[in-house]
Amino acid sequence: xxxxxxxxxxxxxxxGKEQVTTFRNETRVVVPRADFVSTMRMLKEARSFDLLSExxxxxxxxxxxxSDRFGLVYILTNTITNExxxxxxxxxxxxxxxxxxxxxxxxxxxxxREVYDMFGIEFVGHPDLxxxxxxxxxxxxxxxxxxxxxxxxxxxxxxxxxxxxx
Amino acid sequence: MSIATxxxxxxxxxxxxxxxxxxxxxxxxxxxxxxxxxxxxxVVDAMxxxxxxxxxxxxxxxxxxxxxxxTITDRMNYISPVANNVAWHCAVEKxxxxxITNRCKYIRVxxxxxxxxxxxxxxxxxxxxxxxxxxxxxxAFYQREVIxxxxxxxxxxxxxxxxTRVGGLSQDFTPLVIEKIRKxxxxxxxxxxDMEALLNRNRIYVDRTKGVGVLTKExxxxxxxxxxxxxxxxxxxxxxxxxxxxAYADFDFNVCCAKSGDCFARYYVRLAEMKESLKxxxxxxxxxPAGPINVGVDERTTLPTKAQVxxxxxxxxxxxxxxxxxxxxVVPNEEIYSxxxxxxxxxxxxxAGDGSDVAYRARCRPPSYIHFALFPKLIRGxxxxxxxxxxxxxxxxxxxxDR
Numbered sequence: 001x002x003x004x005x006x007x008x009x010x011x012x013x014x015x016g017k018e019q020v021t022t023f024r025n026e027t028r029v030v031v032p033r034a035d036f037v038s039t040m041r042m043l044k045e046a047r048s049f050d051l052l053s054e055x056x057x058x059x060x061x062x063x064x065x066x067s068d069r070f071g072l073v074y075i076l077t078n079t080i081t082n083e084x085x086x087x088x089x090x091x092x093x094x095x096x097x098x099x100x101x102x103x104x105x106x107x108x109x110x111x112x113r114e115v116y117d118m119f120g121i122e123f124v125g126h127p128d129l130x131x132x133x134x135x136x137x138x139x140x141x142x143x144x145x146x147x148x149x150x151x152x153x154x155x156x157x158x159x160x161x162x163x164x165x166x
Numbered sequence: 167m168s169i170a171t172x173x174x175x176x177x178x179x180x181x182x183x184x185x186x187x188x189x190x191x192x193x194x195x196x197x198x199x200x201x202x203x204x205x206x207x208x209v210v211d212a213m214x215x216x217x218x219x220x221x222x223x224x225x226x227x228x229x230x231x232x233x234x235x236x237t238i239t240d241r242m243n244y245i246s247p248v249a250n251n252v253a254w255h256c257a258v259e260k261x262x263x264x265x266i267t268n269r270c271k272y273i274r275v276x277x278x279x280x281x282x283x284x285x286x287x288x289x290x291x292x293x294x295x296x297x298x299x300x301x302x303x304x305x306a307f308y309q310r311e312v313i314x315x316x317x318x319x320x321x322x323x324x325x326x327x328x329x330t331r332v333g334g335l336s337q338d339f340t341p342l343v344i345e346k347i348r349k350x351x352x353x354x355x356x357x358x359x360d361m362e363a364l365l366n367r368n369r370i371y372v373d374r375t376k377g378v379g380v381l382t383k384e385x386x387x388x389x390x391x392x393x394x395x396x397x398x399x400x401x402x403x404x405x406x407x408x409x410x411x412x413a414y415a416d417f418d419f420n421v422c423c424a425k426s427g428d429c430f431a432r433y434y435v436r437l438a439e440m441k442e443s444l445k446x447x448x449x450x451x452x453x454x455p456a457g458p459i460n461v462g463v464d465e466r467t468t469l470p471t472k473a474q475v476x477x478x479x480x481x482x483x484x485x486x487x488x489x490x491x492x493x494x495x496v497v498p499n500e501e502i503y504s505x506x507x508x509x510x511x512x513x514x515x516x517x518a519g520d521g522s523d524v525a526y527r528a529r530c531r532p533p534s535y536i537h538f539a540l541f542p543k544l545i546r547g548x549x550x551x552x553x554x555x556x557x558x559x560x561x562x563x564x565x566x567x568d569r
Binding site for chain 2: 001023024026050051052053054056058059063064073075079082084086105106107108109110111114118132133134135142143149
């Protein structure tokens with residue numbers, strides 16, 4: 001479901017018409033990082049987007065005409081009107097930090113931990129930012145485009161733990 | 167290995183006992199580990215530790231083309247694989263902007279609802295098994311066997327059908343499949359009645375599940391819960407009604423909700439949903455449209471029939487483009503998010519295309535992962551024996567959880 005005209009107008013008046021796009025009935029808005037928290041607060045409280053459906057990230061390293069490296073994706077849903085809004089925020093090295101959304105939606109907790117685990121993006125103010133799917137001693141970020149797809153040989157980098165060490 | 171505790175008071179109490187629940191505990195059913203902090207029998211804190219089954223599905227999505235990836239989606243929620251196939255290819259078709267044929271929509275609805283029944287059978291059955299109701303589990307498992315037979319007749323595989331293709335399906339319904347589904351529709355309601363009679367008023371079961379792991383409506387929405395877990399707490403959101411995809415708008419069915427939000431409500435909502443699924447399958451099977459199951463040659467996504475390949479130039483070109491390496495169909499340089507109501511909740515795919523025949527990024531929004539984050543919150547203050555009831559009611563599938 002696309003966002004309602006009121007939401008689109010509110011977003012366009014804030015960030016300009018070229019930042020709000022619609023494709024296949026989906027409304028996307030690109031939010032600059034400085035306004036990110038205030039925008040999300042406005043969306044939750046004034047526009048009552050009460051469900052955070054999804055937090056993920058895309059690494060645009062080899063993408064054609066890409067200007068930024070990481071594009072965060074926040075998909076918000078209003079459970080009353082069923083409108084969805086996709087909020088994008090772009091980050092570049094070396095400053096991969098963005099404010100955590102756990103203050104508004106508890107559901108962001110594990111989703112942001114996964115993005116941190118796979119892409120290395122730090123969420124400032126996250127209550128418990130640790131790796132979640134990969135082991136703690138894992139050093140790199142697997143879903144980045146510069147991480148090779150190895151398969152064989154991947155687990156030999158880990159030290160072998162015997163029973164009496166564990 | 168040190169695990170940071172989320173409950174600061176638990177760190178100070180040195181008489182607490184740490185218990186590792188899993189990764190091979192029989193009641194977890196899959197490989198997941200929970201580090202429990204116990205005060206006698208009470209659970210003071212629970213720290214889930216996941217990732218034992220992390221297989222890099224999202225990374226594989228950047229290396230397999232749109233049709234090959236369906237074999238990976240089979241292995242995500244392996245309890246209801248066809249629902250994942252449908253979710254993935256709905257997402258790819260949305261990215262391509264393809265409108266699939268009516269017959270394909272109806273068949274996809276039927277197989278997705280069969281998958282929903284089979285998923286709910288296993289999740290409620292396993293919940294019964296963990297709380298001691300073995301007969302209930304056997305009843306449920308026998309019916310799952312019948313559904314697997316239907317899938318085997320349909321696609322040649324019982325567990326991993328890989329049934330859908332971009333713009334269509336791998337097989338059409340044969341008369342034998344329709345006959346088997348009709349037979350299932352006739353016999354299954356009796357089993358469902360028996361299952362309800364076994365547990366709905368069973369003293370042991372009700373005592374172990376009522377009032378355990380209560381999730382309020384506001385919390386469910388705030389923690390991003392979807393599907394039966396949210397509907398058992400009074401959230402009325404169901405993507406089949408709220409954002410109708412495929413042919414769901416044509417059918418008459420109800421959204422099942424409960425108010426109490428405890429383990430019993432989650433079990434009860436699943437049982438009720440099975441009845442609604444039967445209604446949907448019945449309506450879809452009676453009104454099954456005739457016609458082709460795949461989109462035409464113009465879209466260049468599905469293999470044309472042999473007659474088209476040998477007799478028309480368009481068919482020859484399409485066939486060549488699709489079967490040669492690195493020459494598949496072209497997707498736009500765009501990104502979409504498409505979600506369906508899987509048995510577990512909202513199963514969404516965020517697909518970014520870059521013009522090639524391989525997804526630039528294929529992200530799956532797994533419902534299990536989001537529901538498992540609720541677990542520490544639901545279990546705090548309950549006893550150790552309630553852990554299995556809460557786990558069973560959330561229906562955590564580790565392959566989908568870890569991907």
